[in-house]
Amino acid sequence: MSNDRRLLIAGGSGFIGSEVSRLASEAGFEIVNLDIKPPVAAVEKSLWRQIDVRGADALRRAILEA
Numbered sequence: 001m002s003n004d005r006r007l008l009i010a011g012g013s014g015f016i017g018s019e020v021s022r023l024a025s026e027a028g029f030e031i032v033n034l035d036i037k038p039p040v041a042a043v044e045k046s047l048w049r050q051i052d053v054r055g056a057d058a059l060r061r062a063i064l065e066a
Contacts, residue, residue, distance in 0.1 A: 006030045006066065009032070010059075011034075011035055012034065012047070012048070013037045013038060013048065018039060018040070033048045034051045034062050035049075035050070035051070036050065036053075038050070049062055
């Protein structure tokens with residue numbers, strides 16, 4: 001998949017973030033969920049990267065790796 005269809009969601013394990021993830025995935029986006037907590041749905045765990053987005057260096061690394 002090309003990079004223009006990739007979506008990084010900070011806080012994708014919460015209620016709103018998980019809905020955004022689901023809708024974006026249905027629309028054909030490749031999802032990367034950055035959150036300190038794991039997602040509730042087991043199917044979304046492969047999309048999750050554990051990170052505290054308040055840490056600038058860790059967030060920068062996660063974005064570059066996504």
